[in-house]
Amino acid sequence: MRIEHLRHLLLLFGSMLIGMVLLACGGGGGSPGITGAVPPPASTGSLAVSASGLPAGVNPALRVTGPNNYLYDLTQSQTLGNLTPGSYNVSASPVTSGGVTYQPSPASQAATVSAGATAAATGTYGSGAPTLATTLVVAGLDSPTWLTAAPGERRLFVTERPGRVRIVDNGSMRDQPYLDIGARVSTEGEGGLLSLAFDPQFGGNGYFYVYYTDLQRNIVVERFSAGATATAANPTSGLVILRIPHPTYQNHFGGQLAFGPDGYLYLGTGDGGGDGDPQGNARNLASLLGKLLRIDVAGATTAQPYTIPAGNPYRDVAGRRPEIWASGLRNPWRFSFDAGQLYLTDVGQDQREEINIVGTGQASLDYGWNVMEGTLCYGAATCARAGLTLPVFEYEHGANDVNGCAITGGFVYRGRALPELAGRYLYSDFCGGYLKSFLATGIATGNGIVEQRDWKIGDIGGVVSFGQDAEGELYLLTTSGAIHKIGRGAPQ
Structure with missing residues (x-):
């Protein structure tokens, strides 16, 4: 009796699972699915932050701030998504490696993020003497x-x-x-x-x-x-x-x-x-x-x-x-x-x-x-x-x-x-x-x-x-x- 009861539960669970899959597929009518990245919602935007000029294996030090007290620290070039439209600031700090300090230029820059679009902020590191x-x-x-x-x-x-x-x-x-x-x-x-x-x-x-x-x-x-x-x-x-x-x-x-x-x-x-x-x-x-x-x-x-x-x-x-x-x-x-x-x-x-x-x-x-x-x-x-x-x-x-x-x-x-x-x-x-x-x-x-x-x-x-x-x-x-x-x- 216990074995028969177990078989009954497994059959019931299988039927429910098949039904859920068919329902998700629109009743079996077929779906092309999602073959690429999900585009950002039209109400938000993206910001591509990139830094160059550093030796291999040395990471930049970047900070992004913006509306609604937004703050995000980066140690690599990266695109930030789902951002509220508005003005963002990208600041870069010096990086020291092997006794050499690499200075960013510019140290701070503004970028305007618009809905449905991707803004960009780029910077370059160099090893020259610091200036203010x-x-x-x-x-x-x-x-x-x-x-x-x-x-x-x-x-x-x-x-x-x-x-x-x-x-x-x-x-x-x-x-x-x-x-x-x-x-x-x-x-x-x-x-x-x-x-x-x-x-x-x-x-x-x-x-x-x-x-x-x-x-x-x-x-x-x-x-x-x-x-x-x-x-x-x-x-x-x-x-x-x-x-x-x-x-x-x-x-x-x-x-x-x-x-x-x-x-x-x-x-x-x-x-x-x-x-x-x-x-x-x-x-x-x-x-x-x-x-x-x-x-x-x-x-x-x-x-x-x-x-x-x-x-x-x-x-x-x-x-x-x-x-x-x-x-x-x-x-x-x-x-x-x-x-x-x-x-x-x-x-x-x-x-x-x-x-x-x-x-x-x-x-x-x-x-x-x-x-x-x-x-x-x-x-x-x-x-x-x-x-x-x-x-x-x-x-x-x-x-x-x-x-x-x-x-x-x-x-x-x-x-x-x-x-x-x-x-x-x-x-x-x-x-x-x-x-x-x-x-x-x-x-x-x-x-x-x-x-x-x-x-x-x-x-x-x-x-x-x-x-x-x-x-x-x-x-x-x-x-x-x-x-x-x-x-x-x-x-x-």
Whole structure:
């Protein structure tokens, strides 16, 4: 009985299988089948990415990004299918093999994918010496002063002096500002909206901070909150964190705020203006001008907008402002942090521009202004240098400011596109308009500055500021209202 039952089940299963096959074939009427590749749906497209110039067995390093946060890494030439129509970017990174580094050209290129069609992006690797070049990202900004990105964001946020924060997304600037506080911002002299910093916990709390000069010429740091949509902040959410009187002169407002690796907010303030710090603010520890300040804004409220971190050197010293982290600065327009070090530039008076590099934990340093301008005694043949922190790098203006007139500090490069540039500090000059770099080695032991290089990027105009995106790639903001991205040039 069991054997007969099994035979019955097998016969039944066979009949069902034959029926299913016949049904799939249209009832046995016959079908030519599919003899070639399935064409892409009419609503999507393809992108053929190819790279050449590498020795056999050495793979390229390619990354494709595009709409809807598309990201795909390739190690060979390949055609990517089923892509949403739109603009895609193909970036290529250097490849090292056998002690030789092969540079891609171009390092980055755009390709437009259309529905039902295949676009192409091709690149060539070569083994020549690396060069840098700039690519125009966007133009037409109104006096851009700073560029940054929120943590994990691909969008760029740019401040304009008249009081607006603009969004640049995939090479296009949104017409509607992210924030507009122009009614409370003064652009008198060197004033305006000068920088922006996103809270390290922006994804959770939505806070960001701006540094500007108000209609009474005060330096103001104010916190705002993200809005209901990602394209606009809440303009009524402002909480003034700090307001510093700057009553007499129209210059030397400083201009940057940034969160340090310790999570505290740092501010670089100018000395109050005028030649030679006539009010004596920079070394006056009862004044917040001419300083690097450090405050804790994590629990900011209207009643207590900030507190003083425990490690601040003058926290419990009578007659000295507890916010002060360092003093003796003339106009620290830009500074940045990297690998446990602070890179702090200070704009000089008439002769020298300087870059200071110190450990991030070094407090109560006196950078010497107005006793020193760089390593020169200011306005005197001799001066008392004891206790002053002198710059590790400086340059002369030269005749007719041939070398520059006002340093524009940048960043240590930590991006992905230019790995051979890793660890190099990039800087420029408002008058020079160039792009230069160096490697700081063993600063603590006095080994100093090596690999100084002028990258010969051509004339892009006066460089107002550097910017850095969420992936560590760097940008230059110019007096013409343009943003240029720093990338790889053609191999030499």
